[in-house]
Amino acid sequence: MKTFKGKVLFLDRSDINTDEIIPAKYLTEITKEALKPYLLEDLTLEGFNNEEDIKDKAVVITRENFGCGSSREHAPWALEVNGINVVIAENFARIFRQNMYNCGMFAIELPKEKIDYLFDNYAGKDTEVEIDVDNDKIIVVAEGNSETIDFKVGGFDKTLVKEGGWVGYADKNY
Amino acid sequence: MGKTIAEKIFDAHRVNMPFPDTHVLKLDRVFCHEITTPIAITDLMARGMDRVFDPTKIKAVIDHVTPAKDSKTAEQGKILRDWAKRHNIKDFFDVGRNGVCHAIFPEKGFVRPGYTIIMGDSHTCTHGAFGAFAAGVGTTDLEVGILKGVCSFHHPETIKIELNGKLKPGVYAKDVILFIIKELTVNGATNKVIEFTGPVVDKMSMESRMTLCNMAIEAGGTSGICYPDMTTVEYLWDFIKDEFESKEEALEEYSKWVSDEDASYEKVHTYDISELEPMVTFGYKPDQVKPVKEMEGTKIDQVYIGSCTNGRIEDLRIAASVLKDKKISDDVRGIVSPATPEIYSIALKEGIIEIFQDAGFCVTNPTCGACLGMSNGVLAEGEACASTTNRNFNGRMGKGGMVHLMSPATAAKAAIEGEIKNSELYKG
Numbered sequence: 328m329k330t331f332k333g334k335v336l337f338l339d340r341s342d343i344n345t346d347e348i349i350p351a352k353y354l355t356e357i358t359k360e361a362l363k364p365y366l367l368e369d370l371t372l373e374g375f376n377n378e379e380d381i382k383d384k385a386v387v388i389t390r391e392n393f394g395c396g397s398s399r400e401h402a403p404w405a406l407e408v409n410g411i412n413v414v415i416a417e418n419f420a421r422i423f424r425q426n427m428y429n430c431g432m433f434a435i436e437l438p439k440e441k442i443d444y445l446f447d448n449y450a451g452k453d454t455e456v457e458i459d460v461d462n463d464k465i466i467v468v469a470e471g472n473s474e475t476i477d478f479k480v481g482g483f484d485k486t487l488v489k490e491g492g493w494v495g496y497a498d499k500n501y
Numbered sequence: 502m503g504k505t506i507a508e509k510i511f512d513a514h515r516v517n518m519p520f521p522d523t524h525v526l527k528l529d530r531v532f533c534h535e536i537t538t539p540i541a542i543t544d545l546m547a548r549g550m551d552r553v554f555d556p557t558k559i560k561a562v563i564d565h566v567t568p569a570k571d572s573k574t575a576e577q578g579k580i581l582r583d584w585a586k587r588h589n590i591k592d593f594f595d596v597g598r599n600g601v602c603h604a605i606f607p608e609k610g611f612v613r614p615g616y617t618i619i620m621g622d623s624h625t626c627t628h629g630a631f632g633a634f635a636a637g638v639g640t641t642d643l644e645v646g647i648l649k650g651v652c653s654f655h656h657p658e659t660i661k662i663e664l665n666g667k668l669k670p671g672v673y674a675k676d677v678i679l680f681i682i683k684e685l686t687v688n689g690a691t692n693k694v695i696e697f698t699g700p701v702v703d704k705m706s707m708e709s710r711m712t713l714c715n716m717a718i719e720a721g722g723t724s725g726i727c728y729p730d731m732t733t734v735e736y737l738w739d740f741i742k743d744e745f746e747s748k749e750e751a752l753e754e755y756s757k758w759v760s761d762e763d764a765s766y767e768k769v770h771t772y773d774i775s776e777l778e779p780m781v782t783f784g785y786k787p788d789q790v791k792p793v794k795e796m797e798g799t800k801i802d803q804v805y806i807g808s809c810t811n812g813r814i815e816d817l818r819i820a821a822s823v824l825k826d827k828k829i830s831d832d833v834r835g836i837v838s839p840a841t842p843e844i845y846s847i848a849l850k851e852g853i854i855e856i857f858q859d860a861g862f863c864v865t866n867p868t869c870g871a872c873l874g875m876s877n878g879v880l881a882e883g884e885a886c887a888s889t890t891n892r893n894f895n896g897r898m899g900k901g902g903m904v905h906l907m908s909p910a911t912a913a914k915a916a917i918e919g920e921i922k923n924s925e926l927y928k929g
Contacts, residue, residue, distance in 0.1 A: 342687055342786060346894040351873040354536050355566070355573035357543060357580070369896040371785070392688040395721065396894060397873075398623040399537065400639035421692050421723055422623060425653075426639035482520035483653065493653070497645040498550065501516065501525065 331458035333385020394423025503761025507657035537621030554650035600841030603809035610740025614729035630710035632729035664701035666775030674709035691721030807838030811889035823913035830919030835862035887915035
């Protein structure tokens with residue numbers, strides 16, 4: 328199982344698409360590691376600098392419809408090789424979301440109020456998040472204080488996270 | 502309670518439901534191309550699982566960057582080519598015989614009503630035009646599809662779009678789907694199947710239905726889907742004539758793949774599109790759509806006619822009818838990519854290629870090319886492209902470029918004028 332803990336990158340925009348997460352020109356790479364420098368290279372978001380802002384981050388918190396567009400699993404992989412195994416959003420594009428769980432990563436959906444709350448209270452601070460996989464809780468820590476937020480995850484999704492992805496699970500079961 | 506077409510296809514293919522709302526389906530087709538498949542092959546090899554579930558159900562093509570443009574794309578092609586050979590995948594389409602995946606696979610007769618289809622390409626939803634459940638997936642789903650012939654899906658909640666009325670001259674399937682995406686928004690059909698029905702769809706050619714279904718993903722849809730009918734049977738007839746006594750018999754067999762009248766829908770939208778005008782996108786999202794007349798005067802640097810949305814013979818015929826005996830603007834670079842060799846050949850025989858060339862277009866080989874800025878036709882910073890493709894994301898055709906999505910007719914007109922304009926085409 329991967330680790331789901333670390334500093335948060337807040338991306339305050341909806342509809343961040345797969346071309347922004349990893350541009351098509353890098354799809355000629357045939358290793359995941361080669362994608363590392365290019366994560367979010369084309370993201371249009373005021374004040375965002377992909378080289379600086381991604382450093383040391385392990386969790387992304389964002390708005391609606393994250394990962395819309397292409398089926399390219401290079402999008403989760405580009406996150407993964409940068410040490411980001413968790414994206415928390417109001418909702419996700421279907422293929423991107425499935426790709427995350429298929430890789431044993433978390434794409435966690437929270438209601439709009441909770442996403443707004445996280446942005447209002449934690450964006451701009453040095454915030455850390457840890458996912459308590461067994462108890463379906465997000466532990467948020469900033470400036471010495473911490474709180475927990477419940478999330479819901481489907482049985483299949485959780486199994487894929489625990490088993491490290493869909494290939495291993497499918498090979499055993501089908 | 503009745504069932505939708507997608508629910509019926511799920512029922513006929515379900516292997517099991519390992520968890521509530523997780524349907525694992527048996528696959529009839531796994532389609533592959535050279536961008537998302539080689540990494541699946543490499544991973545399967547690394548896991549010691551270099552196997553395929555059924556080589557006759559796997560079809561592969563090199564289409565995104567072809568002929569290879571550099572060592573990396575050459576390597577991607579080689580991995581796919583060697584794999585196809587190693588596993589006796591006979592339906593593999595390489596340089597000279599290759600075309601855009603969602604155009605060539607239907608053209609070769611690989612799709613049937615009621616099929617389940619996956620591919621590592623988001624526009625796989627195109628094949629729903631035949632009454633199939635066809636969905637784009639990532640590389641891991643593709644790997645499992647290749648290895649085991651199964652894929653997992655959530656319950657196929659369906660949005661029904663009923664299209665009534667009659668399209669005006671100069672208004673096409675592309676205008677209809679841009680209008681629908683505007684109505685649904687880019688997130689409006691996420692995790693849903695979009696069912697296209699009504700008299701307008703009944704009258705559409707298979708090419709037009711493919712254009713509709715192709716862009717279901719731009720509203721977030723898992724798949725687009727149309728009911729199979731005599732148009733579907735006619736399109737497939739050369740490939741199915743040994744299976745049936747007559748076209749009527751084929752129609753009867755395929756007619757089971759329709760939704761029941763009392764099927765349960767997530768939403769039903771009914772539109773009379775008799776007054777619909779040509780549409781075009783204006784921003785970086787496919788739901789940022791306006792009537793063309795509100796965008797007239799927008800300068801264009803490049804025109805691209807092609808792709809899995811609008812690179813079919815119907816599209817080339819429409820564009821050629823606008824371009825005949827005309828020259829494109831000196832300030833515009835025109836590029837046309839017939840989507841398959843067969844389309845290219847028909848276009849040659851009909852004099853369409855000549856019309857494009859005389860007008861000043863560059864005619865490329867069949868490829869995904871400019872659509873996603875991976876090979877030919879990349880835009881420079883600040884340039885705008887009038888494009889018949891499906892996606893206008895920021896940087897899609899090149900960093901800093903703007904893509905305006907539109908029909909082949911509107912794109913051809915933009916090429917002549919050097920700006921978005923089509924009042925002459927549209928007599929509404």
